[in-house]
Every structure is written in C-alpha cells, then in structure tokens.
Amino acid sequence: MATTAEKKKQNSLGLGDSKWAYAASPESTSHINIKPQYELFIDGKFVKPSSGKYFDTINPATEEKLSSIADADEKDVDKAVKAARKTYTNVWSKMPAKERGKYIYRIARLLQERAREFSVIETLDGGKPIRESRDIDIPLAANHFFYYAGWADKLEYAFPNRKPQSLGVAGQIIPWNFPLLMAAWKIAPALATGNTVVLKPAETTSLTALKLAELIADSGLPDGVVNIVTGAGRTGAAIVNHHDIDKIAFTGSTDVGKLIQKAIAGTKKKATLELGGKAANIIFEDAPIDQAVEGIINGIFFNQGHVCCAGSRLFVQEGVADIVIRKLKDRLETLIVGDPLDKNTDIGAINSKAQLATINKYIEIGKKEGADFYQSSCNIPKKGYFCKPTLFLNASQSHRVVQEEIFGPVLTIQTFRTVEEVIEKANNIPYGLSAGVWTDKGSKIFNMTSKLRAGVIWANTYNKFDPTSPFGGYKESGFGREGGLHGLMGYLKF
C-alpha cells in the first residue's frame, strides 16, 4: 500500500514545467526617454549638484547602468529648502485654494497621459514586474493626485471650525519599493494643504521621481513648490537636520525612523513616520480556502515582498493547514519569476544587490534556526538580482525569520488552534502596520479587528490600496496616517 507521502506525490499536479509554455512577451522600451544624466530639480530648474558628483542607477534585472544621478549635499539641500521657503511665502500660501487644486489636477492628468512611459521606467529602475507598475503603481499614483486635488479648496469642510492652516516647508524622504507611488503619497497631500516640499527619492530608484520633476515643470506649477534632490543617506540627513523645515515625512526602515526621531527631538519639526512591518495573515478553518491561498500569494509575493505591509507571517488554523500548504506549494509553481518587463512575469527582480544579500542572509538564518525550508522549482535568470519564492514551514515565534522584517519573497508559516492563541502570536512583535483575516464569519472578523494591534486590517483580501483610505502603523511601524482625510492632518496645524 502506498504511504501518504507517496500518494501525495502521485496526486501531484506538476504545475511547474508546462508543455504549453508562454512565449516571451516583453513590454516595448522604444517609447521611453531616459537621459544619460539627471540633475537636481530646485526652484523649477534642473541644476548641477554643488559637489559635481554623480552616482549610477542600474537596472537590477540586468545589472546594467541606466543613468547618472546627481548626488546632493548639504549645500544643495539648503538651496532647495530656501527655494521652497521663498515660494511658500511669496506664492503658494497666498494662492487661492481652488487654484492650488487646479495645478494638482493637472499633474494627475499629465501622469495619466504618460502612464506608459512611467510604468516602463519604474520597472527598469526598480525591478518590479511591468504588470504591477502598469496596473497598480502608476494608476494609483495618479489617483492620489486626483483625490487630494479635490480636497485643496475644501479643507474648512474637512475640519469644520478648526481653521486648518498649512505648515510651511515639508521635507519628504521616500523608499525604493514604490518609488513614484510614494512620491505621490507625499507630494499630493502636502500641496493640497498649501505646503511646499523638498523630496528625496531612494538612491536606487530616483528615475521616476526625476521624470515626475520633468512633468511638474511641464505642468506650469510655480517654481519651487516641488523640489527634488537625489542622493543617499547623507542627503536625507541634510533634509532632516535643516533648520528651516517644518515637517518631516518619512517612509522607510524602522532603524532610520528612529534616527530621524532622535535628530528632530526638541525642534519645531512635526513628523509622520511609516516604517517597517511584519504582518500576520491569518487563515481560519472556515475561510474560502482557494481565495485565501491567492491572498497569501498576493500578501507576500506582491512586489517581490518589498512591501512594508506584506503578509510575511502566515498563521493557518490546524484543521486546514495541510490543504492550505499543499495548495500554496502548487500555486508557487505557477508563479513566473524573471524579466520584469515581460507582461507575464509575476515576480521581478530584487531591488538591489544589498537587498538581495539581506534576503539571502535571512534565508540562511531561517535554515539554521530549523524551520522547514521550501522554494519553488522555478529557474531564475543568471544575471541580475533574483530570489525564488520561499517558504519556511513549521516556524516558531522565537525564530528571527518570524520576528524580523526580511522585505523579500520569504513567508514563514505557523499553525494555531484557538482565536486567543493567534491573536497573542500576531501581536507578539515590535511592529503593527497591517494584518489579514480570512474567515466566512463576519463576527469573527470584527472580533479580530478590535484585538489585532495593526493600523490596517484586511478581511478576506490583502494588499488593497486606495487614496481614500488612511494607511499607517502602530508601535514600531510608525505614526501618522497617509491617505484619506487623515492624510491631510499631517500637513496642517489647527
């Protein structure tokens, strides 16, 4: 008689290699325009960095250089802040709110018109699949501008009897995982509330922010309302430490978030920080199983797992653990890993060599800690930074791969028996950004949402974003909310 293991093997679907393979279907790059060198965008003009230094931005899927990016130092940041201050005082804060709104609408429309070029460049520079930049990043970025444009002349209705007033100059530092979308999350509400900004994109993904600078120049927005300075940590520190900045908005790692908070302690600067996460994605026995498996996939493998709210800790109730894991493994086989420009690619390139090293370090840690390691059988390209979708089964709460943010396509899997147990485990983490709950029972969802310490909780879905919905964390995942009505508050005083 066949053992259970043999039986399972017999009944395996073998979804990996198909006799019907999809031919390569790469998105064309002929329509895009990337300059060999990009300058800083200060006071409506592209200016050379005072140091004369540039750094390379590369395509992580091919390791080839795409362009040279200006490296801004303290002097450049000071120039940008001065420009922002001058425009704030003389132009932007005096402009009628409905006129401000018109400019933001114009940015939104231009972004929609140039969506194709932005999508391709986002994919080239950051490694994310074209399907995601085309269907999610770029349209969502445009939607943020549309949404906040609408609020510009309605702030008094958003906060009745509270006399909302702009802050002044906002310093904004954004991460590399959703480059243009994060720029939109930051710039749109700041402008709608009447502030001017100095924004620094992440050093590995500056291109779409610089393309946005070109678009903003074309839009006729008054010079100095949006200033974009490029560079690495030093440039960011110069923004944080600049004396004439009224507010810091930061999205990125918890470590840097802590540094920022220390740096601005005792100053007038307000802050919103959106930091790391290690979300629990919880599957109950009565969940819609096949759809929950999709939710697990979408939760952890969306954008190669470079998502602060990624559902990186899976909790499955005992009774359905076997079937969920089996289905998850089969589904893993159908994920296409490779050329981010291919329209069929599900998982693209890891954003940078450094990030790939971090992920691989955690994979080694997980193996040593003794969780059961499992990877999809897919092939990955020899060149470029790629990582196979990875599972750690039978992980323990005390494993570092369970406790620490990996920021890659790595999922830990734990089982649970009771509701109390899963709530305790889900909350037993320094982070509190997001969580997912899968069950057919409405009452269970409400019970969970009131007990889980997470800023965003998705029920029977995962990684859903909308400009109208506030987003932000608890605990070491940061504070302040972005998106929705709440997103305005971080840029206003009352």
Added chain:
Amino acid sequence: MRKQSTTILTLPDFSKTPSIDQVGVEERVARFQTRSIKKESKVQGLKLALNMIDLTTLEGKDTEGKVKQLCYKAAHLHDVMQGIPTVAAVCVYPTFVKLAKRCLEGTNIKVASVATAFPSGQSTRKVKISDTHFAVDNGADEVDMVISRGEFLEGNYSYVFDEIAAVKQACGTARLKVILETGELSTLDNVRRASEIAIYAGADFIKTSTGKISPAATQPVTLVMLETIRDYYYKTGKMVGMKPAGGISTAKIALQYLVMLRETLGDKWLSNEWYRFGASSLANDILMQLQKEQDGVYQSGDYFSKD
C-alpha cells in the same frame, strides 16, 4: 454492452466543502486575463483549443442536412491550411446520433449526445434513463446530461445525486458529462456544491451550461469547478474533465480559459480527453486567428465556411 458499476457511491461530506468568496474568484480570473499569449505559444494554444471543441448544434430546427454539414466541418475545419487539427466531438440531439456516427466513421471525432430531457431536465427519471439508453444504443460515445436544478435548489441533494448515478449507469462505457446549468444556480457556493455532487455521483466531466440559459459559461464559474476537480484529485487521485459551454465565441477568450486550466490543474488536463469547449462559432474565430498568425493579416470571414 453496458458495464454495471459495483462501487458504492455516497454523497460528499459538505461540512468539508470550503466556502467561495466571489470577489476573490473574480480577482483571480482577472489575473488569468492579463496573461499575454503571443507568437508560438498563441499558435500552440489555439490549436489546442480547436482540438478541444465539441462542435455543437442543438436547435429545434436541426435537420439531417445540417448535422451532415456539421460533421464534415468537424473533420475538415479549414482544408486550405496545413496542420489544423479536428475538433474533439460533435454534439447533437439523440435523434441525430446515428447519422452523426455514420458521417464521422473513420475519424477520431467522438459523437456526444445531450440527453435526460435536455435542456430543462423537467421529466421523470424513467424518461431520462430511456433517453440516455436511446443515445447510447445509437452509438453515442459521450452523453451530456442536465441535473434537476429545481430539486437541487430545494436542497434535495440526494435526488440529484441518485439521478446522476442512475444516468451514469445507463451510459455504460459512454463518458458522462454532467451539465450543472450554472446560470440557474445563482451562487458560486451552489456551483461548488453541485460540482461535488456530480463528481461523487460518477461524472466523467462536469459542464457549465446548456447554452440555452444566460449567462452560460463564465470564467468565475469555470474556476470554481476546476478547483472542485482539483480538490477531488488531491483526495482521490482521480481525474475529472471540465467543459465550459456557451458564450465562448472568440479565440482570445478561449485562450484565457486555457490559461486558467493550465495554472489550476496543469498539463495533465491540457488535452481533449479532459477538457472541452462547448461551442459553435468559436472554431471559425480560432481559424481566423491561426490564418492571421500564418499570413500576418486578417482575412474576411467569408473565407471560412459557416456550417
């Protein structure tokens, strides 16, 4: 000769049936639709789809002449092109089975017959069984039955189960396709449950629709049925076939169905032994696409015979 089945069949345990979240199903379907099938994979997929078609005529006004023409078309889809496969089967009413069988002699094309008071299924079991016997005795290789939707919606699952099992027995060696008529089942949970009943009662194929009710086949419904087949395969190692029918009229949509099949059940199901399209106008659209892939330009519909 009819083989008598000796295994004891029982209704599935619905307490283990997972619920279906419609929003999630629709999202998954949307993902299949974004797959970009080009060049050689398109040609391969289109030929595969062509070879999976049950070329169908189920009209009150069907005549012997019409059935003869259909059978010729089934075997000679587009003789001006090389390497074009035949369809899998022709699907007709029981009274035309004998004729279709004669017309298709010497080919690999199967004859499928609808039966059991198609399309409504509103008749007695006795009539349904004798309908099935008539089709099989006339040489039908496959029988497409309809379930009693009224009984199903009333919660009379054992009735539906017993009826399918009885028809299966009446089929003998002919393969049984069980039409759920999902357009009348109203929820995806019902589609899942009806699929389980059919599979556990011995269906060789489960099929979405008669084509007489709108909506006919939809991708969300097909996905739920494929996932039911997958769960049964996980549990038993036995394969069950799938046939979406009605409303699949373009090559593009057919490819989306195949993408769904490939990524849900995999290669084992990628042949007409386990997957069929119930369609009448799909074949010509696929042929047009294949001709375009070969010549680089679309041709007028007048270059493709309509039977």
